[in-house]
Amino acid sequence: MPADVAVETRALRKTYSSLKGRQVAVVGLDLDVPTGGVHGFLGPNGSGKTTTIRMLLGLIRPDSGSMSLFGHEVPKRLPEVIGRVGAIVESPKLFPAFSGRRNLVLLADAIGAPRSRVDEVLDETGLTDRAGDRYSSYSLGMKQRLAIAATLLKSPDLLIFDEPTNGLDPAGIHEIRRTMRRLADEGRTVLVSSHILAEVEQVADTVSIIGRGRLLASGTVADVIGDRTAAVRVGVAEPERAAAALHAAGLQVRPDGAHLLVEGEPAAARITYLLAQQGLWVHELTPVRAGLESVFLELTRADTLGAPDGASPSAPDGASPQPHAPAPPAAPSPPGPDDGTTPSRRTRGGAR
Template sequence: MPIIQTHELTKRYGRRAAKSVLAVDQVSFAVEEGQVFGFLGPNGSGKTTTIGMLVGIINPTGGSFQLFGASDPKGLLAARSRVGATLETPNFYPYMSGRDNLRIAAAIKGVGRPRIEECLELVGLADRAKHRFATYSLGMKQRLALAATMLNDPELIILDEPANGLDPQGMREIREIIHILAGRGKTIFLSSHLLWEVERTCSHVAIVRKGRIVASGTVEEVVSGGTSVLLRAADEDALVAALEGYPEATSVRRSDDGVLVSLGSDDFAALNRYLAGQGIHLSHLAPHRQSLEDVFIDLTRGDFDSMTEIAS
């Protein structure tokens, strides 16, 4: 039985068809026990909305989902007691201390005081636990959110952009905590646009674009889903122009090493013949192992204002 199973899950904001926004469009996926599942997509692609529906803060407008096999309101409420989740920015009472904020979460989750102290120790906040949440740095807020997530020792952990705003040390700490949790057999659902982070951390991945899943499977399956080739020629501009007219090319991208082309087939000889016919003689042609980032950019092309958004 999958831990999470969605079936054509849909969320539309606004009632009038002309003005409504389809944030999540018939999304179907399954997360099995023990998987570290990466949910990738550009900002505004519907990742948080999908998670919001799973944790009960957003009402779906179509489709259905199951958590631990439950789909009715009562069953879902019980299932959510086996989930630990944090969405976007950490949301706590600013006037209360970190410990008191955890006391509220612990009361809701039915957890005792010793577990609060354990979680504070685990995320390295025991020394600052008595200070007001408003005085915490973003990294400390993220760690407190992680502590709240782990209070009930959940079977499923949902983390939405957990590394947002963290410095490299903070990111590393979050990654280590995720590894520890995954090592303990927890199922982790990780939403992020930090692709190298996901590629290192996740076993499975789904890429979402404009509310729809455009690729899913194991990281290996998704990465090896297409054929990519690295080309070099004396006149790189002419090479790019010629490739844009090649019917088998699904994407053409300049890189530091040359021009990267994703192909619909692995017939490199046909590509070489085509380019020679266009008067372009290659100095380099080699298969290229795609990274998750390559696949992601191919699948979500046009969704970013600039490449800096991916890098951020």
């Protein structure tokens, strides 16, 4: 494993068995998280993000595949590297009847961290004043901050946050985002899983998108988004007639103030051609750049619709999942013929 990779998984697979049958949660996942910066680990609910994180932390056992943290094979050598890893999996879970400070003291003692470190991390997360209160009396935001404080007890090189903003108010979300950025700027690696893309886009340097337990795309945010457009903003003299003409041609159109917004990945040339045919002259044609969310939606929607064998990882098994055949990163696609909307991104798993 290269020295600049904090987390690596290869052909990782996990199936849950229950009375209802077997459910495949992760299917041959290849994941690389580079050292340093914030890495967004994105996917819809049930796509296998939390399962992957739990496997990395030794909480659940993979059926097959390999994983490593900073080059240490896990779970075999997890004890050697766990001191460099702080993690919050799903919601923060500490002892509810104990105060925030007592929770941290117990954890600090368990790993042999000095008691002074408890005061430091409480101060760092702004919880000093409430440290003596019972954890169960904390708001969700405070619980999240205390959990972050707990992870900082180790002075970790890698922080794993699983859906850290779930249930938080906007101020709490902003604070978590700021904290993640600060930690990354200190030289740590932050792996944050989320299904709320707008948040991650604001803070992540690199992302991996998974769907149904498989990697769909990964790379820097800019690479994944590419130079695709999500829509084209059209300024035209008679917007209502123009909308009808475009709609008749099969394009998705909606009003945007005095303008029209043609959604999807429309070719600008086609829009001008269609409108010109109607004697409508365009005075503005602005591509609206796609966000991570639209790329994410497109990838995950395509993954669902394009399931090659109908085997849904979340469906009760019997139906076997798609065999994993890791593909090398795809070469950047050439630009589209005339609209420049084809994305350039690294994809894996043959899902695209």
